[in-house]
Amino acid sequence: MKIEVTDSASKWFQNEMGLAEGNGVRFYGKVYGKTPVHDGFSLALTRDDHPEEVYTETKKDGITYFVDAGDEWFFKGYDLTVDFDSKKDPDNVVYTYTENGEL
Template identity: 40%
Template sequence: MNIQLSKEAVKWFQDEMMIKEGDHVRFFVKYGGSSKVQDGFSLGVSKDEPMEAAVTREENGITFFIEEQDVWYFDDHDLEVNYNESSDGPSYDYSKN
């Protein structure tokens, strides 16, 4: 399992969430909504410190991560984070690895 981020998505996190070098961004499972990989659940994001990171990706000195407890959500898919101009925010895609 991997995390891929576009340059535009990283910039969005830096600008909108005021994330800077040395910070950590967590992708986590939340109840409600739906996604391409799990019905009834969706992906949330927060500025947080890792406890048991299962997957990490560093971009511009920022560590993006998924905790071990949330790995089930991805069902053996990689997470692809892009920037969506029309919603002015991140979009999440999943690809089978």
């Protein structure tokens, strides 16, 4: 699994969450909601500056974006692109799941 964070999403995270170099964001699956690839579960995030058991991670502008090993089930088989486009939706980050053939 790969995580890609676009420049505009990185800026959004820095502004909205007050993130700076050395900080982190953990993505995880939570009960309730829906994604394009999950019914009954949605993607959630939290600030987490101290990842422990990392399934995958990427760094953008000195910030670590990651998924813990315990949340592998939610993301396995997909890459995640995190984007932000204020023209499309000024209040929401856009998450795109792309199949990667990982089983």
